[in-house]
Amino acid sequence: MLNAIIVDDEEFARSSLYFLLQENCENINVSGIAKSVAEARTLLAQNAIDLVFLDIAMPGENGFELIPQVQQSKAHIIFTTAYDQYALKAIKANALDYLLKPIDIDELKESVNKASRYITMSKNGENRSESLQNLSASLNERNEIRKISLPNGQGYSLVSIDDIIHIEADSNYSVFYLANGDKITVSKVLKEYEEILPDNQFVRIHKSSIVNLNYLKEYNSKNGLEVILKNGGKLAVSRRRASDFADKVRAYTSFDGDKATSN
Known part of the structure; x- marks a missing residue:
């Protein structure tokens, strides 16, 4: 079983993703649900989390500002987002997983399976950490992908x-x-x-x-x-x-x- 948290400011998005995971991903245990980055930090500090479903566009702090805490916890991220051309380009460039809203069941299953395989052979944490740092830099500067x-x-x-x-x-x-x-x-x-x-x-x-x-x-x-x-x-x-x-x-x-x- 993988312990996961859902981070999204929209109630419908949180509840629908929780329902999809419960119905379709038996290997996922949702340990907590957060409606802000601040709440997500608390969940990460208090629980051993393997997987974070992270919304990007949220009021106050956006999803990318949670990246340092996710890196510390060594959890795997699946970004959940509405369409943002630059953000998606940066996520793809760093070979990180994402799901476009509204979330498709088959794409959700595929992302969870990929995350499960990655976490199982997780000796590559350093590589993913570097990718996340590069993503943060790209998004802060919002320049061309380098x-x-x-x-x-x-x-x-x-x-x-x-x-x-x-x-x-x-x-x-x-x-x-x-x-x-x-x-x-x-x-x-x-x-x-x-x-x-x-x-x-x-x-x-x-x-x-x-x-x-x-x-x-x-x-x-x-x-x-x-x-x-x-x-x-x-x-x-x-x-x-x-x-x-x-x-x-x-x-x-x-x-x-x-x-x-x-x-």
């Missing part, structure tokens, strides 16, 4: 986006090629990262590849339009993405020859 968490088989690697050279699709996986020569394969499709990464720096040039314009050395049309990266890699640009690619390069460079050469 780091993302990538599952690496042992836990999570927190990677600076400036160290990503390019990403290639491999069926339902995405393979990250990093500046230090490492490769990390993640069981998520390329589109998820296309939505997370800043589109003024990362460009989808093909259905199977995204490139970081920082590493663009040359692009030419000798063998059909292709890009040559600073690590020597060569990637095709699809015809339907060629115009968007050219526009992004034009906006990103001054065409002084230092970053890209057009042939």
Whole structure:
């Protein structure tokens, strides 16, 4: 059994989530329900909690302000939220779980199962703590995402986006090629990262590849339009993405020859 708390300022949201958990998640024991971050802090201090269902938008302190106490308790968080484009992007970038309201039963079950598996092999607490700290920083600054968490088989690697050279699709996986020569394969499709990464720096040039314009050395049309990266890699640009690619390069460079050469 996992001991959980529900944190939400809306009475209907609290009671409906409690009902869904009671009816569908036999391995969850709801140890307490809080309508504010202050009440949640008390529950975390007084109980051994494994899992926190945490609303984001609440009056006074928002859900993210509970993160330090959750880290201390080493509990796993599932964020519950109405749609907020920036917050969701930051949560996804840090590979953290979330449920959109109104909560879907199947998505709830899936999130609880993932949390259960994670808590069972919870030697990766340090990685998750780093991800939560990065999330807090991203949300405080509300700037572009600068780091993302990538599952690496042992836990999570927190990677600076400036160290990503390019990403290639491999069926339902995405393979990250990093500046230090490492490769990390993640069981998520390329589109998820296309939505997370800043589109003024990362460009989808093909259905199977995204490139970081920082590493663009040359692009030419000798063998059909292709890009040559600073690590020597060569990637095709699809015809339907060629115009968007050219526009992004034009906006990103001054065409002084230092970053890209057009042939």
